[in-house]
Amino acid sequence: MKTTFKDSELREFTRNTFLAMGCSPSHADLATDVLISADLRGIDSHGVARLSGYVRLWEAGRINPAPDIKIVHETLSTAVVDGDAGLGLVVAPRAMEIAIEKAKKVGSGWVSVKNSNHFGIAGYHTLMAVEQEMVGIAMTNASPLVAPTFATERMLGTNPIAVAIPTHDQPPFVADLATTTAANGKLEILQRTGAEAPEGWVQTQEGNKSVDPNELKKGGALLPLGGDRTHGSHKGYALGSIVDIFSAVFSGANYGPWAPPFVSFLPLPEDPVGEGLGHFLGAMRIDAFRPADEFKNHMDNWIARFRSTAPIDEQQRVLIPGDPEREMEAVRRKSGIPLNTNVVSDLMEIEKKLGVKLG
Amino acid sequence: MKTTFKDSELREFTRNTFLAMGCSPSHADLATDVLISADLRGIDSHGVARLSGYVRLWEAGRINPAPDIKIVHETLSTAVVDGDAGLGLVVAPRAMEIAIEKAKKVGSGWVSVKNSNHFGIAGYHTLMAVEQEMVGIAMTNASPLVAPTFATERMLGTNPIAVAIPTHDQPPFVADLATTTAANGKLEILQRTGAEAPEGWVQTQEGNKSVDPNELKKGGALLPLGGDRTHGSHKGYALGSIVDIFSAVFSGANYGPWAPPFVSFLPLPEDPVGEGLGHFLGAMRIDAFRPADEFKNHMDNWIARFRSTAPIDEQQRVLIPGDPEREMEAVRRKSGIPLNTNVVSDLMEIEKKLGVKLG
Numbered sequence: 001m002k003t004t005f006k007d008s009e010l011r012e013f014t015r016n017t018f019l020a021m022g023c024s025p026s027h028a029d030l031a032t033d034v035l036i037s038a039d040l041r042g043i044d045s046h047g048v049a050r051l052s053g054y055v056r057l058w059e060a061g062r063i064n065p066a067p068d069i070k071i072v073h074e075t076l077s078t079a080v081v082d083g084d085a086g087l088g089l090v091v092a093p094r095a096m097e098i099a100i101e102k103a104k105k106v107g108s109g110w111v112s113v114k115n116s117n118h119f120g121i122a123g124y125h126t127l128m129a130v131e132q133e134m135v136g137i138a139m140t141n142a143s144p145l146v147a148p149t150f151a152t153e154r155m156l157g158t159n160p161i162a163v164a165i166p167t168h169d170q171p172p173f174v175a176d177l178a179t180t181t182a183a184n185g186k187l188e189i190l191q192r193t194g195a196e197a198p199e200g201w202v203q204t205q206e207g208n209k210s211v212d213p214n215e216l217k218k219g220g221a222l223l224p225l226g227g228d229r230t231h232g233s234h235k236g237y238a239l240g241s242i243v244d245i246f247s248a249v250f251s252g253a254n255y256g257p258w259a260p261p262f263v264s265f266l267p268l269p270e271d272p273v274g275e276g277l278g279h280f281l282g283a284m285r286i287d288a289f290r291p292a293d294e295f296k297n298h299m300d301n302w303i304a305r306f307r308s309t310a311p312i313d314e315q316q317r318v319l320i321p322g323d324p325e326r327e328m329e330a331v332r333r334k335s336g337i338p339l340n341t342n343v344v345s346d347l348m349e350i351e352k353k354l355g356v357k358l359g
Numbered sequence: 360m361k362t363t364f365k366d367s368e369l370r371e372f373t374r375n376t377f378l379a380m381g382c383s384p385s386h387a388d389l390a391t392d393v394l395i396s397a398d399l400r401g402i403d404s405h406g407v408a409r410l411s412g413y414v415r416l417w418e419a420g421r422i423n424p425a426p427d428i429k430i431v432h433e434t435l436s437t438a439v440v441d442g443d444a445g446l447g448l449v450v451a452p453r454a455m456e457i458a459i460e461k462a463k464k465v466g467s468g469w470v471s472v473k474n475s476n477h478f479g480i481a482g483y484h485t486l487m488a489v490e491q492e493m494v495g496i497a498m499t500n501a502s503p504l505v506a507p508t509f510a511t512e513r514m515l516g517t518n519p520i521a522v523a524i525p526t527h528d529q530p531p532f533v534a535d536l537a538t539t540t541a542a543n544g545k546l547e548i549l550q551r552t553g554a555e556a557p558e559g560w561v562q563t564q565e566g567n568k569s570v571d572p573n574e575l576k577k578g579g580a581l582l583p584l585g586g587d588r589t590h591g592s593h594k595g596y597a598l599g600s601i602v603d604i605f606s607a608v609f610s611g612a613n614y615g616p617w618a619p620p621f622v623s624f625l626p627l628p629e630d631p632v633g634e635g636l637g638h639f640l641g642a643m644r645i646d647a648f649r650p651a652d653e654f655k656n657h658m659d660n661w662i663a664r665f666r667s668t669a670p671i672d673e674q675q676r677v678l679i680p681g682d683p684e685r686e687m688e689a690v691r692r693k694s695g696i697p698l699n700t701n702v703v704s705d706l707m708e709i710e711k712k713l714g715v716k717l718g
């Protein structure tokens with residue numbers, strides 16, 4: 001079985017899949033770009049590994065391939081967007097465009113989104129703002145898998161926060177982090193290899209410590225960044241809550257345990273408190289604060305200084321947020337994207353189901 | 360030695376101290392309110408315990424008691440404020456007022472501040488926005504005490520993020536968190552009692568694990584939220600970096616290792632990259648996203664649902680960000696504020712130095 005693919009091969013296949021679902025060519029291009037950019041950057045859990053999930057949600061009637069994405073409430077610097085049950089991969093970039101348009105006019109733009117679905121990697125959307133000399137911010141709520149501090153019940157998603165910041169000669173600063181100790185994708189890697197998870201990543205259904213990477217399947221939960229109360233899990237819980245509220249209470253999406261599951265075999269909550277999943281996108285023009293060149297020169301200096309931080313071990317230098325993903329992208333553009341065999345099998349099922357051809 | 364004081368006693372003493380430093384009555388009132396609110400809420404490290412530090416900075420000529428706080432750059436939704444070396448306790452509330460004014464006009468307001476000093480508890484400033492039916496956001500950079508992941512060198516402050524969100528019948532959601540595993544104040548408590556620190560709070564000067572709460576005095580460092588790479592310290596490092604950049608690179612303050620130290624006996628960095636310390640304040644009108652009543656009713660529902668989360672232990676229910684501080688405030692308003700004897704000695708020195716009277 002071929003398991004390593006050129007990004008162009010995966011791009012073609014993904015685009016054809018979205019087209020077969022009924023997406024417009026421009027939507028298919030955009031959704032594809034978001035997914036493949038995750039694979040290129042090494043965030044394997046958010047790339048084509050998710051494609052069969054999107055297809056199943058579409059089959060279940062939970063994704064509208066031809067959404068009418070529109071603003072339902074706005075001020076000069078804010079908006080709420082109704083994603084019309086579209087792919088988050090398409091809805092979020094549109095919302096970021098609106099944030100950018102507002103920032104061009106009044107310095108900053110902030111868009112909360114309802115009635116959407118999983119939006120891929122948050123970092124992708126923030127980089128749209130960087131191209132316009134703006135700081136980009138992206139958040140989303142997600143299927144409830146995380147137990148708050150002191151809880152057994154899953155109430156929050158891995159609710160990521162991404163922030164990208166323009167630079168001059170240095171590559172941009174791109175932080176993109178789940179508000180949990182470890183993202184679900186890292187557990188999946190351990191499941192495949194049969195290795196134990198470090199303590200502080202998951203707990204059992206009863207709230208006990210566990211090192212079993214399969215704990216989620218047994219009713220356990222992911223833990224907020226910090227891991228336990230002594231190490232600041234209440235901070236991770238607070239950050240995940242802020243993401244949930246900005247994404248879903250601002251917009252009128254489902255929040256907390258009402259957030260719709262990504263997997264189509266789980267039923268939707270019976271008593272929704274809003275519509276679909278929520279996102280929050282922001283853009284701030286750097287020249288809304290100080291001359292753009294001045295800002296970018298200081299960011300270059302910030303990055304150079306942090307890169308030169310005295311390290312514990314000379315072999316492991318201090319990194320800047322975004323470094324590991326950039327290095328991975330350089331490698332994968334050249335030598336291709338390695339996929340897990342389960343993912344390849346999933347793609348082959350899509351081949352059969354939708355009559356599209358892989359590689 | 361009397362060690363428990365009514366908040367009114369501490370308020371009177373603090374106000375007189377700021378007046379003796381040359382603050383205007385309105386500035387003295389405001390700075391006092393920020394400090395005493397920390398003591399009432401149980402954040403002892405940020406209350407009157409800091410007063411002698413402010414006095415010493417003033418004596419060293421690093422604090423201007425009569426600052427001309429002004430906007431030096433702005434758009435409809437953003438501004439940069441020059442704090443004129445004033446007390447952060449006064450500069451930050453003025454910056455939040457500007458953010459609120461902008462939010463009234465265009466939906467949101469974002470103010471980055473340079474040339475300021477320590478601003479007390481971040482949560483205080485966010486609650487100013489809540490009173491105006493807005494979400495409030497506050498961040499600040501601070502003296503470098505935190506080593507990035509893989510580093511021995513102190514590059515960031517404890518760089519807090521605070522977010523406060525309006526509600527209807529429920530008390531407001533108030534998250535206020537240092538982007539480190541534990542704030543410095545928690546180490547100080549352990550130093551007094553002679554207890555060990557949990558692993559993951561500090562490291563030695565060489566970057567080794569340590570449980571010594573005095574490690575900072577020996578050249579060690581605080582650790583970013585997450586503690587180590589396996590448990591997500593790169594996320595705490597990224598969050599602290601974002602706070603640093605929004606507070607200081609946006610505004611033109613000193614960032615990273617150039618942030619001025621709070622203690623007056625440490626020299627200022629010789630090659631400053633900006634002016635003073637930086638803050639970042641934001642306000643978003645809730646009705647800039649959806650009708651205010653609708654938003655607040657959903658926030659009440661959010662809080663009620665999270666409060667009812669299934670707990671691990673019935674005796675330790677799940678908390679909402681802001682709960683512990685509110686409970687502490689109710690107790691301390693009634694039975695007074697207990698101070699550490701070292702803090703009382705510090706206040707007695709201020710009595711002698713400035714001729715103000717305590718209790």
